[in-house]
Structures are given as C-alpha cells and as structure tokens.
Amino acid sequence: MCQLLGMNCNTPTDITFSFEGFRRRGGVTDHHIDGFGIAFFEGKGVRIYQDDTPCASSPVAEMIQAYGIKSKNVIAHIRKASSGQISLANTHPFMRELWGEYWLFAHNGHLTQLDQLLTKPASTYHYYHPVGNTDSEQVFCYILEQLRQQFPEKPSKECLFATIQKLTAHISNYGIFNYILSNGEWMIAHATTLLHYIIRQAPFGEARLIDDDVTIDFAAVTTPKDRVAVIATLPLTANECWQQLARNEMLMFEDGAIVARDCPDETDVMSIKDALAMAAAVGAAPESVV
Amino acid sequence: MCQLLGMNCNTPTDITFSFEGFRRRGGVTDHHIDGFGIAFFEGKGVRIYQDDTPCASSPVAEMIQAYGIKSKNVIAHIRKASSGQISLANTHPFMRELWGEYWLFAHNGHLTQLDQLLTKPASTYHYYHPVGNTDSEQVFCYILEQLRQQFPEKPSKECLFATIQKLTAHISNYGIFNYILSNGEWMIAHATTLLHYIIRQAPFGEARLIDDDVTIDFAAVTTPKDRVAVIATLPLTANECWQQLARNEMLMFEDGAIVARDCPDETDVMSIKDALAMAAAVGAAPESVV
Numbered sequence: 161m162c163q164l165l166g167m168n169c170n171t172p173t174d175i176t177f178s179f180e181g182f183r184r185r186g187g188v189t190d191h192h193i194d195g196f197g198i199a200f201f202e203g204k205g206v207r208i209y210q211d212d213t214p215c216a217s218s219p220v221a222e223m224i225q226a227y228g229i230k231s232k233n234v235i236a237h238i239r240k241a242s243s244g245q246i247s248l249a250n251t252h253p254f255m256r257e258l259w260g261e262y263w264l265f266a267h268n269g270h271l272t273q274l275d276q277l278l279t280k281p282a283s284t285y286h287y288y289h290p291v292g293n294t295d296s297e298q299v300f301c302y303i304l305e306q307l308r309q310q311f312p313e314k315p316s317k318e319c320l321f322a323t324i325q326k327l328t329a330h331i332s333n334y335g336i337f338n339y340i341l342s343n344g345e346w347m348i349a350h351a352t353t354l355l356h357y358i359i360r361q362a363p364f365g366e367a368r369l370i371d372d373d374v375t376i377d378f379a380a381v382t383t384p385k386d387r388v389a390v391i392a393t394l395p396l397t398a399n400e401c402w403q404q405l406a407r408n409e410m411l412m413f414e415d416g417a418i419v420a421r422d423c424p425d426e427t428d429v430m431s432i433k434d435a436l437a438m439a440a441a442v443g444a445a446p447e448s449v450v
Numbered sequence: 451m452c453q454l455l456g457m458n459c460n461t462p463t464d465i466t467f468s469f470e471g472f473r474r475r476g477g478v479t480d481h482h483i484d485g486f487g488i489a490f491f492e493g494k495g496v497r498i499y500q501d502d503t504p505c506a507s508s509p510v511a512e513m514i515q516a517y518g519i520k521s522k523n524v525i526a527h528i529r530k531a532s533s534g535q536i537s538l539a540n541t542h543p544f545m546r547e548l549w550g551e552y553w554l555f556a557h558n559g560h561l562t563q564l565d566q567l568l569t570k571p572a573s574t575y576h577y578y579h580p581v582g583n584t585d586s587e588q589v590f591c592y593i594l595e596q597l598r599q600q601f602p603e604k605p606s607k608e609c610l611f612a613t614i615q616k617l618t619a620h621i622s623n624y625g626i627f628n629y630i631l632s633n634g635e636w637m638i639a640h641a642t643t644l645l646h647y648i649i650r651q652a653p654f655g656e657a658r659l660i661d662d663d664v665t666i667d668f669a670a671v672t673t674p675k676d677r678v679a680v681i682a683t684l685p686l687t688a689n690e691c692w693q694q695l696a697r698n699e700m701l702m703f704e705d706g707a708i709v710a711r712d713c714p715d716e717t718d719v720m721s722i723k724d725a726l727a728m729a730a731a732v733g734a735a736p737e738s739v740v
Contacts, residue, residue, distance in 0.1 A: 202502075202539075203538065205539030208498060210495075223512070247493050248492040248496065257579060260579035292494060292495065
C-alpha cells in the first residue's frame with residue numbers, strides 16, 4: 161500500500177518535520193520504495209518534485225529536506241506499486257489544469273473494477289487523458305472530466321465539495337479510494353479505509369516523530385495565529401492525538417481548518433490492522449505488513 | 451531576454467555538461483536571475499524541476515547538477531522576466547497533457563500584440579487555460595488549443611510539423627517567438643531572432659564551456675552510435691561549430707537528427723548584436739547587454 165501526506169495551512173509553512181518522518185517509510189521504516197512525489201503550491205504555481213528511487217535515499221528528497229520550501233498546500237506520496245509499473249509517468253501526485261488552476265491528486269488503495277466505471281458513455285476522456293497506466297491517474301482524469309463537463313466555469317466551493325463527494329461515493333464502489341486532492345485553495349481528504357489528520361494551532365506543543373528520533377517544539381517556529389492541518393495515512397508523531405477518518409468520510413480543509421465534511425457513519429472506523437489486511441487482499445499491500 | 455536550452459538524443463544522455471555552462475548565465479556570467487526550470491522526459495513521464503531563485507545558486511539546480519539524470523528529451527529555461535511577475539506560475543517550461551502525452555514548452559522573446567491574436571473567436575480557450583500571466587504560457591495554450599480543436603486524435607508527425615509551422619508563422623507576426631517544444635518523441639525549435647544548435651556524433655571530440663573553465667572529452671562518455679542535438683539561445687562551447695537558425699527557421703529533431711525543416715530564407719541570419727537589440731527594444735533584454 162502506498163502512503164499519503166497532505167498539509168493545508170493558513171500561512172506558508174515548512175513541511176520539513178513531517179516529511180522527514182514520512183520519507184523514512186520509503187525504504188527505512190517501511191517498504192514504500194517504488195518512487196515518491198511531493199508538490200507544493202506557491203501562489204497559483206506548483207513545485208512538483210518526483211523521483212522513481214526510494215524516498216528515504218533519493219537525492220531529490222535530500223534537496224527538499226534541506227531547502228525548507230514553505231507552502232499553504234502540499235501533497236506527497238510514497239509508492240508501493242500495485243497498479244502500473246515503476247516509472248515517472250506513474251508517480252503521484254498527478255497534476256492537471258482545470259479552470260485556469262493546477263489541481264493535484266494522490267491516491268492510496270486499489271480500484272479493482274475501474275474498467276466498469278470508465279466504459280460508461282459519460283465517462284469517456286474528452287478533456288483529460290491519462291499518460292501513465294495507473295488506476296489512480298485514470299480516476300483523477302475521470303473526476304476532472306466530470307467536473308469540466310458539468311461546469312464550464314468554476315462553481316462555488318460548496319458546489320464543488322458536493323459534486324466531488326457524489327463522484328467519490330460512486331468511485332468508492334470500485335475499490336479502495338483513499339485520496340488527497342487540492343487546487344491550491346483548499347484540500348480534500350477522503351478515506352475508504354485508512355487516513356488520519358491532525359490540526360495544530362496555538363497553544364503549540366512539542367511533537368516527536370514515530371519514524372525517526374526527532375522532536376520539534378512548534379511553539380518556537382510558529383506564531384499564535386498559525387493553523388496547520390496535516391493529513392497522513394498513518395500518524396507521523398507519537399505524542400499527539402491524530403484523528404482517524406471514518407469509512408467514506410470526506411473532509412475539506414482551508415486555512416488549516418475543516419470547512420466542509422461528509423461522514424455517513426462516524427462510528428464506522430476501520431482498525432489499522434483490518435485496513436492493511438484489506439489492502440493486502442487486493443494486492444495493494446504485502447501480506448507481511450498485515 | 452531569457453535563454454533556452456534543449457537536448458534531443460537517440461539514447462538517454464546526461465545534460466550535466468551543457469547545464470553547467472547554461473546555469474551560470476542565471477546570475478554569474480549573465481543576468482537571467484528570475485528563476486529557471488528544467489524538464490526531463492523519462493518514457494512518457496516528465497521530471498520537471500523549477501525554482502524562482504537564480505539558477506546559478508539554486509539548491510534545485512545544485513541537486514540536478516549532482517544527480518546526473520539521463521533523458522532523450524530535455525528542455526531548460528532561465529528567465530529574465532519581461533512579461534508576468536517573478537513567480538512559479540510564470541516559470542518555464544510549461545507542461546500540459548495532449549492526446550495522452552505530456553507536452554513541454556519554453557519561450558524566449560516577447561509577444562507584444564498577443565491580445566489581438568487571442569481575441570479572435572477560434573482562439574478562445576476551450577481545452578487549455580493559462581494559469582500564470584505570461585505571454586509564453588498563453589501562446590503555448592493557444593497552440594495546444596488549435597491542435598486539439600483540429601485533431602481529436604494525434605495525427606502523424608509530418609502533419610503535426612506542418613500544422614505547428616503554420617501556427618508558428620502566424621504567431622510570429624505578434625512579436626519575438628524563439629521557442630523549444632517537445633512531446634517526448636521529437637523536439638521542435640523555432641527562431642524569430644536567435645537560436646543555435648549543434649549535433650554531436652562520432653567521432654566525438656573535446657568541448658570547452660564558454661561560461662566556465664570546464665572541458666569534456668565526449669569520446670570518453672559516449673558510444674559510437676550516440677547522437678545528441680543540443681539547442682541553445684547562444685552557443686555553450688567555445689571550440690565547436692554551432693549552427694545559427696535563420697530567421698523564421700523551424701527544425702524538428704528526433705533521435706538527435708533533424709527530421710523536418712522549414713526555412714523561408716537561409717541567408718536571413720540575424721547578428722547576435724541585432725537580436726539582442728531587438729529584444730531590448732521590446733523590453734525583453736536590458737539595454738546594457740546590447
């Protein structure tokens with residue numbers, strides 16, 4: 161199974177601390193070694209850095225770690241290939257332009273019956289075509305295609321959330337669909353099985369990485385007005401209270417806060433063990449991890 | 451004025467030597483300090499690395515220099531802003547997807563009367579919208595838009611060359627339009643004023659950078675079958691014979707060789723002095739460089 165990392169904030173923030181722990185799962189503390197990608201919105205522009213080598217040892221990841229790029233919206237992904245070979249064309253996050261904005265998408269899971277979804281007439285690729293051969297890029301193009309066909313001009317945020325929620329519920333019938341999506345203004349996170357988030361705001365405390373012997377005192381590197389939401393497949397820190405998304409829960413973050421939410425059943429939260437077993441059952445995680 | 455660098459080869463090749471000289475023009479040997487971008491095709495995928503700091507001192511450029519990424523098609527650009535502010539959204543090369551392929555585009559020059567071109571009915575943005583506010587991204591979207599509207603499916607290479615040549619001739623009426631374009635298979639280079647190229651093949655010799663005290667013996671790092679075309683605004687090496695494109699000449703390279711050419715008048719080659727003066731006259735180069 162791949163792993164996702166997202167950050168949405170009210171002020172440009174350095175993701176170095178979270179990325180330090182996250183990238184170690186790409187070859188040191190976990191087995192997600194089939195490439196990685198990280199993309200930072202800067203205004204309307206995007207820095208997108210990808211590599212098909214393990215994130216833990218990639219020169220690109222080293223550079224990112226040293227550079228300390230600040231952004232209000234970041235999406236990262238470390239890959240354990242389950243659909244599509246290891247290649248740059250199959251490396252998340254995927255990016256396309258919609259309504260004069262760049263959109264970024266990273267997916268974790270496996271959509272086993274995607275062919276059935278994509279052969280329906282309304283879903284032909286007119287505006288958006290996949291370049292690689294992953295289920296993830298196909299479904300990203302499918303979402304953008306549906307949005308563009310329904311809305312020639314960009315609709316309101318509320319309308320977008322409702323439309324993407326409907327599309328997501330439909331796509332979820334075809335497999336495991338944990339994802340993070342952003343247009344640089346907001347960030348949407350959806351869980352079929354496994355996704356966590358935390359919102360950090362004043363009073364800030366200390367946090368300790370799970371994957372490395374690193375501690376940070378957020379109070380020393382923030383202002384009292386800062387608010388940062390971090391989204392990750394599995395919690396990145398040991399001493400903070402991460403919130404797990406319920407099954408089929410979808411959240412929209414803006415300025416580090418939740419601004420829209422859809423949750424069919426708050427009590428339906430999958431155990432991490434069951435989520436990994438489910439991923440393994442469809443070939444998206446090795447048995448040994450379960 | 452910005453500067454362009456392209457490489458098209460018959461085998462994946464490391465651009466480190468050329469990029470070493472080129473990047474020094476981004477703050478050391480020349481004044482192109484308003485960001486840079488370089489993109490490498492890898493199969494159907496693209497590594498695209500951009501930064502809004504001067505290329506000569508950018509941590510991203512340092513990483514690229516150390517990594518030694520190999521590719522058959524590379525486009526790089528160092529920017530001296532003449533249209534659009536300094537920001538990542540305005541940093542070349544620009545990338546979009548067309549017919550399930552990524553297309554890359556970098557431009558040098560200034561299209562002063564672009565508004566007149568883009569207000570004509572056929573040129574409205576239907577499939578492609580600019581994200582930033584440069585003339586370069588606008589015209590890239592215009593080219594893709596025209597191609598996509600004319601050809602729902604990808605046409606032959608010959609048809610593409612002829613169509614892009616017609617579009618280019620038309621766009622050239624609106625200002626200076628030196629550019630490099632690639633879909634990962636071929637690379638097109640067009641000069642309104644200033645662009646050079648060289649094709650390196652066996653027997654390989656030594657080359658010495660103009661912008662740095664660096665010499666390479668290509669015979670030691672190539673095989674006899676290798677063929678590499680390098681395209682640059684101004685020659686990168688002092689002891690090789692670079693060919694200058696005539697005014698309005700357009701070349702298509704594939705596997706390091708010229709496979710298509712359009713040249714209205716071979717004898718109409720602009721002097722470097724006149725080309726820089728022309729760029730300065732439209733605000734695309736500082737007077738001091740002329």
